[in-house]
Amino acid sequence: MIYDIGVIGLGVMGTNIAKNMSRKGFKVVTYDFFDDVRKNRMNELKQENVDIAASLESFVNDLKKPKNILMLVKAGEVTDQTIEKVAPLLERGDTLIDGGNEQYENTRRRNIELTEKGINYIGMGVSGGEEGALNGPSLMPGGQKKAYENVRNIFEKIAAKADDGKPCVTYIGNDGSGHYVKMIHNGIEYADMELIAESYFFMKHALKMSNDEMSDVFSEWNNGELNSYLIEITAEILKFRDEEGNYVLDLILDKAGQKGTGKWTGIEGLKLGIPLSLITDSVFVRCLSSLIDERALISEAYPSEMGTVEADKEAVLEDLKNALYISKLMCYSQGFRLLKEASDIYDWNLQLGEISMIWRKGCIIRAHFLEKINQAYTNDPGLTNLILDDFFKEIVTENQQSLRNIASSAIKNEIPMPAFLSAVSYFDSMKQKRVSSNMVQAQRDYFGAHTYERVDKDGAFHTDWF
Numbered sequence: 001m002i003y004d005i006g007v008i009g010l011g012v013m014g015t016n017i018a019k020n021m022s023r024k025g026f027k028v029v030t031y032d033f034f035d036d037v038r039k040n041r042m043n044e045l046k047q048e049n050v051d052i053a054a055s056l057e058s059f060v061n062d063l064k065k066p067k068n069i070l071m072l073v074k075a076g077e078v079t080d081q082t083i084e085k086v087a088p089l090l091e092r093g094d095t096l097i098d099g100g101n102e103q104y105e106n107t108r109r110r111n112i113e114l115t116e117k118g119i120n121y122i123g124m125g126v127s128g129g130e131e132g133a134l135n136g137p138s139l140m141p142g143g144q145k146k147a148y149e150n151v152r153n154i155f156e157k158i159a160a161k162a163d164d165g166k167p168c169v170t171y172i173g174n175d176g177s178g179h180y181v182k183m184i185h186n187g188i189e190y191a192d193m194e195l196i197a198e199s200y201f202f203m204k205h206a207l208k209m210s211n212d213e214m215s216d217v218f219s220e221w222n223n224g225e226l227n228s229y230l231i232e233i234t235a236e237i238l239k240f241r242d243e244e245g246n247y248v249l250d251l252i253l254d255k256a257g258q259k260g261t262g263k264w265t266g267i268e269g270l271k272l273g274i275p276l277s278l279i280t281d282s283v284f285v286r287c288l289s290s291l292i293d294e295r296a297l298i299s300e301a302y303p304s305e306m307g308t309v310e311a312d313k314e315a316v317l318e319d320l321k322n323a324l325y326i327s328k329l330m331c332y333s334q335g336f337r338l339l340k341e342a343s344d345i346y347d348w349n350l351q352l353g354e355i356s357m358i359w360r361k362g363c364i365i366r367a368h369f370l371e372k373i374n375q376a377y378t379n380d381p382g383l384t385n386l387i388l389d390d391f392f393k394e395i396v397t398e399n400q401q402s403l404r405n406i407a408s409s410a411i412k413n414e415i416p417m418p419a420f421l422s423a424v425s426y427f428d429s430m431k432q433k434r435v436s437s438n439m440v441q442a443q444r445d446y447f448g449a450h451t452y453e454r455v456d457k458d459g460a461f462h463t464d465w466f
């Protein structure tokens with residue numbers, strides 16, 4: 001048989017994407033370097049008309065030309081090793097696609113190395129977890145455009161479909177841009193999750209709400225402008241009980257894991273000099289959460305009790321909802337600002353509106369709100385910052401007082417809400433024509449003669465301060 005596409009790596013993601021492709025009518029052959037993995041997946045894949053090749057050679061040989069292979073293996077070294085084994089079997093014009101959560105610099109490097117051999121290399125962000133892989137992920141492919149055209153039909157068929165029927169996949173740009181966009185997606189995911197977690201914490205402590213009450217509030221929010229997958233699953237999580245009737249959430253240790261994409265996003269913000277405080281703070285909260293023993297010591301040294309907010313509960317909840325909305329907007333404005341910068345610096349010509357459109361379904365940050373981001377970039381493709389768009393300006397103007405109310409209430413009541421505080425600080429700093437950095441410049445010049453610029457004339461100046 002001659003196959004349309006090959007999938008290497010029979011972990012859950014590879015298996016599910018292969019099934020998804022087969023269900024859409026494509027002939028799919030798969031391979032895994034481990035004999036036991038191939039054996040274990042045999043029956044399951046057979047039922048889905050997906051073949052497993054007995055050797056890497058036959059896997060590659062039986063592919064339709066130009067050959068297209070999607071790798072779903074561990075990022076980093078394992079991907080390099082996989083390429084080392086597969087590339088020698090390919091011919092000029094064939095394409096290797098990496099669907100892992102890979103660092104974009106690795107993808108750039110591999111793209112250059114393989115291009116020298118005439119092989120195309122696509123780094124493709126895949127979001128939506130195992131369920132998305134099976135039923136429709138959001139896909140972010142970057143690499144040679146002509147190579148993407150060869151697999152476009154397959155990816156458009158397997159991707160999630162937005163409500164208007166459009167597939168949640170689009171060509172992103174050259175070399176590592178697909179993985180870069182996925183990295184930013186994950187950075188936003190971190191902040192989105194953190195803001196929701198802080199909202200839950202505020203309800204639980206400041207408003208003393210029960211899990212079921214909180215679940216109802218999140219469900220209600222999910223019907224409005226906050227509608228999103230993450231809000232939806234939060235409502236489910238809050239009310240979920242185990243066989244003994246215990247809320248599972250209350251049994252989960254408050255120590256958040258991370259695989260690195262949030263950290264990479266933060267590093268990239270620092271590298272390009274773009275404020276990304278909501279995302280970096282969300283990464284740091286995960287780090288802080290892991291310092292369990294240290295937190296225990298400090299909590300003993302500084303005993304405190306989180307206070308209760310004595311105000312009309314409905315009004316506070318309305319503030320919290322508005323504060324969450326505007327903070328989420330600040331997070332997206334930071335994430336898209338970084339995308340804009342990266343697009344210019346790496347020469348990717350990223351279509352920010354289209355990127356927001358392919359996140360409408362399938363991915364973890366899928367949300368109603370993303371349509372509005374597309375609208376903002378349609379109105380002004382060169383938009384510097386999302387909060388300058390008229391629609392978002394109205395939301396920020398209307399809701400900023402709610403954010404201030406929640407942020408000050410959090411501080412007064414000792415409720416940790418770093419992402420919300422970050423949102424208000426970012427906004428307050430960005431809306432000042434002049435910030436306090438004239439003092440920093442003066443200090444730098446004072447102790448190090450680093451010079452400064454002036455508000456009234458051009459040039460570099462130094463003062464003899466002593």
Ligand code: 6PG
Pocket residue numbers: 101126127128129186189257258259260261262363364
């Ligand atoms: C997705 C997710 C996915 C994965 C995260 C988890 O878009 O499907 O982002 O890629 O769940 O990488 O990341 P952490 O383990 O770092 O939270």
